[in-house]
Amino acid sequence: MTDAHDVLDRVGEAVFALDAGWRFTCCNEAAADLLDRDRDDLLGAVMWDEFPQLARSRLPDVLHETVADGTARSFTMAAGDDRYAIDAHPDDGGVTVLLEERDPGAAGETASEPVGDGATPDASNGGGDRGERHPGAATGAEEWLDATTDATAVDVLPAALLDRVSDAFVALDDEWRFRYLNGSAEALLARDREELLGRVIWDEFPETVETQFPEGFYEAMATGDPVAFDVYHPPLGTHFEARAYPGPDGLSVSLREVTDRKEREREVERYERTVEAAGDPIYTLDADGYITDVNRATVEFSGYDRDELVGEHVSALIDEEELTAAEDQLRDALAEGTVGTVEFDVETRIGEVRRCEATIAPIPGESGFDGTVTVLRDLTELRQREQRLTVLDRVLRHNLRNHMNVVMGHAERLRSGVDDDTLVASAEKVVEVAERIMSLSDDARRFEDALKPDAGELAARPIEDIEWGATEVAKQYPSADVTVEAPDDGLVLAHDSVTLAVQELVENAIVHNEGTTHVDVTIEREGDPGDGEVRIRVADDGPSLPGTEREVLEHGSESPLEHASGLGLWLVNWSVTKSGGTLTFKERDPGSAVTIHLHWPADESDGRVRGESTDEPTGEDAGDDGRSVTHVGDDAGRGRRP
Structure with a gap:
């Protein structure tokens, strides 16, 4: 189908298909450009022979898992300084791959996740150039990696290739009539593709006129340049990443449904705003104890700028001996994935030592533990006040009782040693008041014993x-x-x-x-x-x-x-x-x-x-x-x- 060829070659995503022998059976211009090969040279070639460096990456394992269990997967992978988002879709013993370059991030790869799980891992776990197979490669992987001799190459037509992928692809002519839809577009629009071919998109789906689609489509046609934009489609309640690729006789469009990702992004934004606005210092550490992020309160509390803290080891703030003691206390809690609470001193930039209570929770990751998030509460004034009150309480109660005993002794002697009724009444009043003060001291001791933190629980x-x-x-x-x-x-x-x-x-x-x-x-x-x-x-x-x-x-x-x-x-x-x-x-x-x-x-x-x-x-x-x-x-x- 000519229109499927046009769509495949116009879209910016690199798309290629591999058969059971890992031979290229189809590939678009974007894939050929990305792989830096002529398309005709790629067709029929074994991927691992053409690109031996990829055989040492995570890619062979993921593609093999995709073919073996028939489950589509999405993952990200680094190659040198570049980073790619990859979708792998199984079909007839082979696999179709969509490859898209992403903004450079930390070099590394992520483990694959089935597309159906809605997970799109995006965290690095190390990487760079390697001279041997990726340590995650399955045992005996060479058996399937090299299993090409008995496989027969089968050419995949562009239409069949596009029907394998989860992204929706649509071709429109210069009068906005449907010229082509792949299977995902047919399912997304809930209309039979034969019914839509030749019909105007705005007539068939008038609600799209109120979305970002018209503006993006017209801009691409007017400028002749590809346009990428986000779309929220209220009738479906979904978010899309749309890409419009203009041609001489119309427009090719790819749609990727990103509703789950947008919701995760909003949740992350809400979390970040909450953390940033929090009055208590909050910071995160990686698995090795290096600071990865801090909120505004941490900056104000420590006296260091954010850039000075991020990347430093937490021992820059906390004495290593206390840090070791805290780690010992937290080990059991973190092993169970629960929250731990410890106290330690934090030294600020100006050398002031503050006593803090730290509530520390583990950050789960693919390896089981990716670091910790810590909320600090400054206890310095509280502990100082408690210390002063303890000293005052001890001194006052001790001295009060001793002095009142002396007062009561002298008052009793005075009462029994005088005959003047007025003096006797005065002495009795002194004894009465002294007894009240002694009772008050007893009450204070009784209350302290009953209400101190270790005196029992609810x-x-x-x-x-x-x-x-x-x-x-x-x-x-x-x-x-x-x-x-x-x-x-x-x-x-x-x-x-x-x-x-x-x-x-x-x-x-x-x-x-x-x-x-x-x-x-x-x-x-x-x-x-x-x-x-x-x-x-x-x-x-x-x-x-x-x-x-x-x-x-x-x-x-x-x-x-x-x-x-x-x-x-x-x-x-x-x-x-x-x-x-x-x-x-x-x-x-x-x-x-x-x-x-x-x-x-x-x-x-x-x-x-x-x-x-x-x-x-x-x-x-x-x-x-x-x-x-x-x-x-x-x-x-x-x-x-x-």
């Missing part, structure tokens, strides 16, 4: 532990009337400190109430395990909490002028927050109620997670529906107050 814990804690603190105040009602069993998702938090609420309700205190502690569940909640309600009939105390409970905030009177309610807030819960406050008449809302975990099979409670509550009665009711106090037998 886990499913027995509800009865909280019930037991509320009962135990109530026993310390026999004049109070405390009722604790809870389910007989079950779990709550909470931090270790949540029992202390409930105890603090109970104690706070008792000590801030004049006269006989009545406190109700109710633990109940709503919903179902996994998505329900456990509510712990502490209600009393005493004075309402001041507004500043409520702010601490509900919002965890205070001001220099308006603040809570102690640390107890801060403990409650911190504990509930650490447990992933919330707090609500409600006024009553009389009194008020504080409710802790926690998650009801799905696993109800184990009634205890850590530690067995050895002390059993006293005065416990069986509830009506699998609940226990415990009364503590002088009037514990009176039952719960309404």
Whole structure:
């Protein structure tokens, strides 16, 4: 078919066909030019004899795999300083190849991927000129590489060759009528080619008038030069790379569907914009630890320009000893393909040493590991603040307790050694205040032990532990009337400190109430395990909490002028927050109620997670529906107050 010949010779892509004996059976002018041979000299010649350097590349293996399993493949390959995109399509024991020169990149080759996978590998894994077979060549490859003696050369007509490839090829005359379509174009347009031949493209596909096709086609015809352009075709929802090649009597067009590639490019662009805009330093390393990319925050943090960092080994920023220790910690995590977190010092350009937390994830590649991506978080101020607070906490608590012991000793002596009622009252006031300060110091130590990072984690814990804690603190105040009602069993998702938090609420309700205190502690569940909640309600009939105390409970905030009177309610807030819960406050008449809302975990099979409670509550009665009711106090037998 003359039109198929015209299309084949006009298009810019190099196209050639090989038979089962690896002989050229067809080739267009672009292929002859690219291979630097006369087309007539190539036809019938064995490829590996004509181009022995290619026999030492990845190409023989890929072509053999294509023929062997009948699956088309796309891959990129470097030859010297040039780089090529290659499509290989099997047919009748042979193979048709489309070869297109790409912009020069890193020398090397990529492993082939079936076209149907939508993967177009484009990363280099080494290369350059080689004097021996590519190490990836299959064992015994010479057997098929040289299997040409018994094969019979069969000429492939241009039309048959074009029908093998996945790209769509179309020929239009100078009045925009179809003169030729290959099989891929027929499938793409969903029209029989015989039906379209002789018809005007704009009449048959009027929606294309609103795309980039007319502009590209007219430009090629007007200038007489090939034109390449991208097209988005809304009716098909697809992106194309289009190339229009003008001739004396019309236009030859090649179309390559690149929708998946465009989507990947957009994803990469979105990722790059996100990384660049991130406030934390982010950088990538290759498998040997050399920096391959950095974001703006890394440049600002380190003080180095981007060009100064890219290509340098990461040891330019991180001490090698710490780097080795970090690598040891990360080895197991990276081997499993998970994220690892380590801490190390980073030295900036001006010599400042910053303590950083690094979250490091592996970058998967064809070899299994292509490097890492690291997100840094500057911990310098945090660690310095923690150190200062630790020193202040130790010094203040130690000195506070020692000095308060001295104050209390002298106040006791003063109280017992004078007869003046006024002086005795003053001494008693000193003792009272000193005891409060000592209690505050004890609270600080208790809270620190309960809330420090290694004091336990969020886990499913027995509800009865909280019930037991509320009962135990109530026993310390026999004049109070405390009722604790809870389910007989079950779990709550909470931090270790949540029992202390409930105890603090109970104690706070008792000590801030004049006269006989009545406190109700109710633990109940709503919903179902996994998505329900456990509510712990502490209600009393005493004075309402001041507004500043409520702010601490509900919002965890205070001001220099308006603040809570102690640390107890801060403990409650911190504990509930650490447990992933919330707090609500409600006024009553009389009194008020504080409710802790926690998650009801799905696993109800184990009634205890850590530690067995050895002390059993006293005065416990069986509830009506699998609940226990415990009364503590002088009037514990009176039952719960309404």
